[in-house]
Amino acid sequence: MTDEFINKKFLIVDDFSDMRSAIRSILRSLEVTQIDQARDGNDAIAQMTSKRYDVVLCDYNLGPGKDGQQVLEEARHHLLLNIDSIFIMITAENTRDMVMSAVEYAPDSYLSKPFTKEILKRRLDKLFERKADLKKVSKAMIVKDYNAAITALDALIATNPKNLPDLLKLKTEICMTANRYDDAMVIFEQVLSEHEVSWARLGIGKVFYWKKKHQQALEMFQQLIELDPNLVTAYDWLAKTQAELKQFDAAEQTLHAAVKISPRGLKRQQQLGDLALSNGHSEQAETAFTRAVSLARNSALNHPSLLAGLARSKSSNNKHIEALKIIGEITKAFPNQPEALFYKATATAAIKQNQGDTEAAAAAMESAEQAISQCGELANSKLGLEMAKTYAQLGDHDKATALIQSAIANNHDDEEFLMGLVQVCREAGFEYDTETAIREIQQGVVKTNNTGVYLIKQGKFDDAIHLLHEAAEEMPGNKTINLNAAKAMIIKMEKFGASMDDILKVRRYVERVQTLAPQDWRLHEVISRLKNISPTA
Amino acid sequence: MDFSDVLASSIHDIKNSLGLILNALNELVNDSNNHIANPRQASLLQHETQRANSALIQLLNLYKLGNAQLVARINEHNLDDFFEDVIAENQATCRALNLELTQTCDSHLTGYFDADLIHGLLNSAIGNAGRYANTKILLSAAIEERYCVIRLEDDGAGFPDALTQCLSAENAAHQLIASDSSRTHLGLYFASRIAALHRTPDGRTGMIRLRNAYTLSGGCFELWLP
Structure with missing residues (x-):
């Protein structure tokens, strides 16, 4: 079925008014009548908040303020897009590098400029057709019934459609989410037996990682980077694997190479900052956190831990006054949030300790305790870790140990979290034998x-x-x-x-x-x- | 500031301008009340604008090639579907030039390639063929000798012998640019480099070939992808 998009609601996002009218006139010539326009990222979010759009056509480059990727992140984060809405990112430059760097929040499609009426029509027809085909799968995914989603997908795959390669890839993604690693592995191997394809090789590496075959995972990711030095996701996975193998310096190097290729990834900059800080490279940490803070400024993914990380790394570089100033910004950026109060308090404690003011540090920890108790029984385990790290820095090892034990007990089977925990203990210069503790507590829980x-x-x-x-x-x-x-x-x-x-x-x-x-x-x-x-x- | 950033930002601006020109022309061509522009002239302008756009992408990719930053992201693609995308992008211009642009291939045929790169390459090749074709341009694909062969043919006068012979020697395209930097030669050089980015672990490498009178009477540009 074609032209299904005619009765849909469209939003055009571009900072250039001539471009907006040009796109609108293309849509009009395709008989679309419900068209709204937004002139920048904030305008787009405001309109998407008050109205649900079926199709958003958003330019990547929106001038100062949010860029297209940040609009998409915020829209997905605040659920401003329905499962059957379509987000198309319009880019001027080659889209290929962006495709690989925006793994977590990927648009439904990229469209490169300039595009004609015919191209837009074909793209919309295809996207609506695909959404219609995958309706059953999406429905199952909404209720997180991954097995039903896979069954629905298998039924589609059995008809041997033209987009079979895409469906197989989608199936592996769902299998990985559902922890069905062996099922995913079958597809990866089947695909690779036909031809070298990077997503399949990456997938095998991920299966090795999750099955704790870290050495094999490491080799797989290194091989991928050798084949394609711009494949930024491979660096992320390599760094994760290296950290798992306790090769922390190597992991930092890997992330450093990754941010050179793709400097706009917020999460990656933060990870690099954390790693550099725990590796004792406080200058590199400051650089990474400075970038992270500036990237986060317009982003829905902004978090108090970023400013706290920047303040901590500044303080490690003996810039205590600057550090305290940054801390002042935390509660301004996140008013009335106990989590922000918490990060403010722990970072203050760390800085005061670095300045030699142990009394002020202890007072700050009291505020931290108060703030964390306001976060409820499920207070993010990360907060507990942050607290443990700070207590260790202050020399209060009993409190730090108790917090770490409870963090381990709450997350005994979360490999990624435990890896972070080991790192935190190292960062705090904490002598506590984390790995033995993890093993013992794990055994108890199991x-x-x-x-x-x-x-x-x-x-x-x-x-x-x-x-x-x-x-x-x-x-x-x-x-x-x-x-x-x-x-x-x-x-x-x-x-x-x-x-x-x-x-x-x-x-x-x-x-x-x-x-x-x-x-x-x-x-x-x-x-x-x-x-x-x-x-x- | 890094040169590639300057280049990217300039390209962003130029592409915006090209986009506006294209759309303005499109409106001119489709407006029956317009008495200013001769529709054929407007169509030719459209054609040239698209060629300028292809040349721009080619320029950026050549720059990346020079810095070893260009890597093929290879995936399996259905060729029928892929050709429809390519045709959607080029149909309007071909129609304006009174050329019939069609494709033929098995509807389940798939190939392994970087769709963005090959799409851009075919856009340039169609733009080129559009200057020589009399009435039609044909896209086709088939599996031959374990390669996926994409062919672009026209019913024009065909490639000059010097060109077809020059390309029969292995990798000779790389030397083309030294001998002649004309647009056609630059395009062929670029195409051969893009093809060569497609490699398999068993040592097969992508390549281009030129021949004449394959199924249509004119030139036939062949892309061999492993």
């Missing part, structure tokens, strides 16, 4: 889990529920424990009926996980089983 599962199998539901409930109260931030506690109760309710009280209890576990990790692949099964249970008493 044992509790296994005992719970064993008790369920034995039919001792109440014992299992009691055990897992206690554990979940002790580690409210542990997703696996919460999910297993929920599952134990669900199995019991499925067998013996449910009370409203029990259902509410399960919901609390589920809500915790939803808050911690809305994308968690295990959530869907638990939620749909819970939905089928109604109170009997």
Whole structure:
């Protein structure tokens, strides 16, 4: 079906009024009637907030202020785009390098300037057709039912359509999200047996990484970079793998090379800053955080930890006055947010400590404690880490150790988080043996889990529920424990009926996980089983 | 300031201008009340504007090639679909020149290549063929000797012998630029470099070939992609 876009609502975003009218006249000639225009990024966000658009045509280069990528990030972050809306990024330069650097927030399509009526029409026809084909898949993805999404995708793949290569790639992405690594691996290998393709090789590297075959992952990513020195995602994964292998200096080098190729990635600059700071390269850290702060200024992804990181690195370079000034900006940029107060307090403590003012440092830590208690029982584990790091810097090793143990317990199976934790301890010059602690705490949590599962199998539901409930109260931030506690109760309710009280209890576990990790692949099964249970008493 | 940044920013400006010219021309051509411009002249202007755009992309890519910054991002693409994209971009100009631009290939045929690079390359090649063709230009693709062969033919007078012979020698295109920096030669040089960016681990490398009278009477530009 073509011309499906005629009745849709369009938004044109360009800072150049002649360009806007030119695009509008193209759309008019395609019989589109509902066309709005925005002159810059803020204008675009304001209009997208008050009205849902079906198609957004946004120029990448929007003059001073937000660029097109930041508009897209903010729109996706604040859910201003529906699942079937289409965001097209218009670029003047070659789009190829951007495609690879905007992995997390990629537009539906790129369109390079100048384009004619015919090109725009063909592009819109194709995009709407694709959205229509993938309707079932998207629906399943919204409710995070990854297995249903894969089944729907398999049905499409079986018809051997023209866009088969795209569908296979999409399938691997969903398989990876659903932790179905072996299924993804089959496709990667099948694709590579036909021809060398970088996304498939990258995929194999990622599977190795997630399966903890770090050495093999390392070799795969290095090989990719050799084949294509501009493939910036390969650098990101290589750095992650190197950090996992405790090659922290090498990881910093890798990220350094990556920001040279693609300096606009906010997350990458922050990671580089964090790594450089913990490697004792405070000047490089300052450079990276300065860039991150300036990139974040117009971005929806701005976060108080960026200014805090900049202040810490300035202070490490003995620029304490500048550092304190930056700290003053944190609460200005994020008014009324306990998280911002927290970062302000911990960074202040670190700077005061560097200045030798231990009393002021201790006072700042008290404010930090207050701020973190306002963040609730699920206070981001990252805050706990930041706090531990600062306590270690202040020499209060008991408090630091307690915080680290609780952070490990809450995240015992989150490799990436634990890697960050090891790094933080190193950064703080903390002598505590993190790796032994991780191993011991992991064993404890795994044992509790296994005992719970064993008790369920034995039919001792109440014992299992009691055990897992206690554990979940002790580690409210542990997703696996919460999910297993929920599952134990669900199995019991499925067998013996449910009370409203029990259902509410399960919901609390589920809500915790939803808050911690809305994308968690295990959530869907638990939620749909819970939905089928109604109170009997 | 880095030269590539200056280049990128200039290209951004020039492309904006070209875009506006193209759209203004489009409106002129389609406006029945317009008595100022001769539609044929306007169409020719459109054609030249698109060629200027292709030349600009080529310039940027040549600069990147010179700095070893240009890498082919190879993916599998359906050729029928890909050709439709290329035709959508060039149909209007060909029509204005009274040329019929068509494509033919198996609807399930796929090839491995960098779609952006090959698309740009075919735009230039079609622009070139448009100057020599009498009535038609034909795009086609087939798998031959384990290569995906994309052909662009016209029904004009064909390539001069000097050119077809020159290219039969391996990688001779690289020397073309030294002998003659005319537009056609620069285009061929560029095409051969882009083709050569397509490589496989088993040692096969992309290349271009020129011949005459393949299925149409005129020139036939061939792109061999491993």
